[in-house]
Amino acid sequence: MAPVGKLYCVPTMRQTKTIRSVCALAGLELEIPEYKHFSDNQQPEFLAKFPHGKIPAFEGANGLNLTEGASIARYLADLAPNSGLLGSTPEDAALVDQWVHFAESEIAVQTQTVLGMLSNSTPYSKGIHTFLAERQMRSLITLETHLSTRTFLVGERITLADITVASILQRTVTVTADAAVRAKLINTVRFLETIVHQPKLEAIFGPTEYIEKALQYVPPKKEKAPTAPAAPK
Ligand SMILES: N[C@@H](CCC(=O)N[C@@H](CS)C(=O)NCC(=O)O)C(=O)O
Structure with a gap:
């Protein structure tokens, strides 16, 4: 089966996991091109397709360009109605x-x-x-x-x-x-x-990493004030 499109993404993002899981259960092939975050998404050719400049971004084989993880996942689930991923009614x-x-x-x-x-x-x-x-x-x-x-x-x-x-x-x-x-x-x-x-x-x-204690705020270290240059004698 030909890929339904390309997904520009990083694998650890929750939206990427959702979209890839939908494809896995729906039997849809998804192409994941090489992608460098905070670089590729700032290039004019990316912004021409996805003006908000954020990932995940989906480039459909049929010409549809789509962002927002939830919308991409729903669209792909809809392509496979027999998967039951959107229920049956x-x-x-x-x-x-x-x-x-x-x-x-x-x-x-x-x-x-x-x-x-x-x-x-x-x-x-x-x-x-x-x-x-x-x-x-x-x-x-x-x-x-x-x-x-x-x-x-x-x-x-x-x-x-x-x-x-x-x-x-x-x-x-x-x-x-x-x-x-x-x-x-x-x-x-x-x-x-x-x-x-x-x-x-x-x-x-991937593995689920359960924290023992909720993450807490650690104030950033104050930069030391630069010492004034010695006054010329
Ligand atoms: N509402 C979007 C949020 C996506 C998002 O926050 N993407 C970040 C991931 S780091 C991004 O691409 N940031 C690039 C930027 O801010 O320029 C969704 O759920 O898909």
């Missing part, structure tokens, strides 16, 4: 979308913003850090309650919702969801393990 598909948007906006954004603050790429605020962690906990508990009676998020088979949520959780357990948080999320951790160990997905997800 419009209602299933709507629930899949619901969980994808929920995880993107109520779990992933919080992890990403906290990570931005901890790595000093966003100004740090203790109050905002605490607020985001609390909001995220509320979302994780909602997820936990839903998963307490189910193996998969929608229906009885794996869907795009499971893949997306698992890729977001796999990141979250490396930043905010530490051992104390996970103790309240037994079903969520079971779910994460179920998805990342699906035989066709294991190599894409």
Whole structure:
């Protein structure tokens, strides 16, 4: 089968894992060209196709250029209706979308913003850090309650919702969801393990690195003020 298109990406990004997992389960071949981040995405030929200059970016064999990981994953799942990745009814598909948007906006954004603050790429605020962690906990508990009676998020088979949520959780357990948080999320951790160990997905997800303690802010070291040159005598 000819590739459906090319994906410009880095393998560790959660969006890349989601897109590649969709292709693996849908039986779609995806070409992953060599790509240098923060260099190739700044070139005029990349920007002509993808004006926002971000990855993942999909260049379809049919001429479609698409960005936003969630949109790329959904498009590819739609190309393989028999995969069941969007469920089997419009209602299933709507629930899949619901969980994808929920995880993107109520779990992933919080992890990403906290990570931005901890790595000093966003100004740090203790109050905002605490607020985001609390909001995220509320979302994780909602997820936990839903998963307490189910193996998969929608229906009885794996869907795009499971893949997306698992890729977001796999990141979250490396930043905010530490051992104390996970103790309240037994079903969520079971779910994460179920998805990342699906035989066709294991190599894409790679190992899950669970943190013991949530990452904490370490203020950057202040640069030493340069010593004034000795006054000429
Ligand atoms: N909303 C996008 C976010 C993608 C994103 O943040 N990509 C970053 C990964 S480091 C990027 O390409 N940044 C390049 C830049 O900011 O110039 C999605 O979910 O796909």
